[in-house]
Amino acid sequence: MKASAPGKIILFGEHAVVYNRPALAVPVTQVKVDVEVTDSESAGIHIHAPIINLHAELNTLPPDHAIGSVVLKVFSAFGISNPPPLKINITSTIPAAAGLGSGAAVSAALIRALALHLAYPLTNEQVNDMVFEIEKLHHGTPSGIDNTVITFSKPVYFVKGQPIETFKVGKPFTIVIGDTGVAAPTKESVGDVRKLWLEDQNKFEVLFNEIGKISQTARDSIESGQPEQLGGLMDQNHALLQQLTVSSNELDNLVTAARDAGALGAKLSGGGRGGNMIALVKKEKAESVSNALLSAGAKRTIVTEIK
Numbered sequence: 001m002k003a004s005a006p007g008k009i010i011l012f013g014e015h016a017v018v019y020n021r022p023a024l025a026v027p028v029t030q031v032k033v034d035v036e037v038t039d040s041e042s043a044g045i046h047i048h049a050p051i052i053n054l055h056a057e058l059n060t061l062p063p064d065h066a067i068g069s070v071v072l073k074v075f076s077a078f079g080i081s082n083p084p085p086l087k088i089n090i091t092s093t094i095p096a097a098a099g100l101g102s103g104a105a106v107s108a109a110l111i112r113a114l115a116l117h118l119a120y121p122l123t124n125e126q127v128n129d130m131v132f133e134i135e136k137l138h139h140g141t142p143s144g145i146d147n148t149v150i151t152f153s154k155p156v157y158f159v160k161g162q163p164i165e166t167f168k169v170g171k172p173f174t175i176v177i178g179d180t181g182v183a184a185p186t187k188e189s190v191g192d193v194r195k196l197w198l199e200d201q202n203k204f205e206v207l208f209n210e211i212g213k214i215s216q217t218a219r220d221s222i223e224s225g226q227p228e229q230l231g232g233l234m235d236q237n238h239a240l241l242q243q244l245t246v247s248s249n250e251l252d253n254l255v256t257a258a259r260d261a262g263a264l265g266a267k268l269s270g271g272g273r274g275g276n277m278i279a280l281v282k283k284e285k286a287e288s289v290s291n292a293l294l295s296a297g298a299k300r301t302i303v304t305e306i307k
């Protein structure tokens with residue numbers, strides 16, 4: 001049985017979402033994880049993930065292994081103590097550790113493929129809960145936005161602890177994603193923001209409120225088919241993220257390069273300090289903005305249409 005899951009980007013509201021303000025995230029369907037589960041002739045659970053050079057039998061992996069732990073979790077959720085011999089093949093075009101949700105996408109696709117093969121039907125909500133549990137193991141205190149947008153593969157208006165709200169895109173729009181190539185663990189930037197918030201809660205609550213308002217306005221613009229309004233909102237959101245101290249020289253350089261090349265607006269996306277930035281562009285400008293980002297030092301760009 002086969003299942004897949006897309007990548008994702010956060011459009012608005014990262015960090016503030018950890019403090020219960022709304023954030024918007026969308027799937028990036030140009031990149032994805034595919035998982036195939038088949039019966040195996042030889043005993044055991046054989047996992048093949050060439051992207052991370054993994055060719056191993058489940059029993060030989062440590063119990064907290066990023067992929068092995070997902071398989072174990074699925075067996076335990078299904079009450080399977082004696083799993084049948086299986087072959088699990090995982091391929092991915094989502095760049096790893098780049099803020100595009102590759103980990104959550106592997107978990108979602110793997111859980112679905114195993115559930116299909118073992119004939120245990122799961123709702124999206126159940127898959128989402130399981131992926132969230134795994135995210136918590138590896139990322140500390142995630143808000144839950146990544147697993148939600150990836151599991152549902154739809155634009156999501158996310159407020160921590162509230163029922164999942166997907167929303168419609170009134171008119172498609174084009175985003176260029178630029179990767180700084182700088183690895184920056186989200187756990188650290190989230191931890192640093194927490195320290196600053198503890199030192200000056202009044203100041204940071206005001207910043208989070210402003211970011212929350214931007215997410216709300218952005219959702220209205222997207223739903224009502226006025227995506228061009230998102231450019232200014234991205235610029236404002238980036239300035240607020242700079243005040244949260246989660247931007248970096250590399251991110252700021254790429255944001256400036258995108259604006260100079262004619263993007264309607266740009267901001268960092270995700271945990272910050274490194275990872276990705278995003279720029280809103282008119283479709284015909286996608287290539288020139290993408291080239292400008294590469295010239296300014298981006299390691300990779302992805303052009304995606306949000307619809």
Ligand code: PMV
Nearest residue numbers: 014015099142143186270271
């Ligand atoms: O680094 P990413 O793309 O996984 O995004 C993290 C988003 C944060 O708001 C910074 C953290 C979270 O858990 O929501």
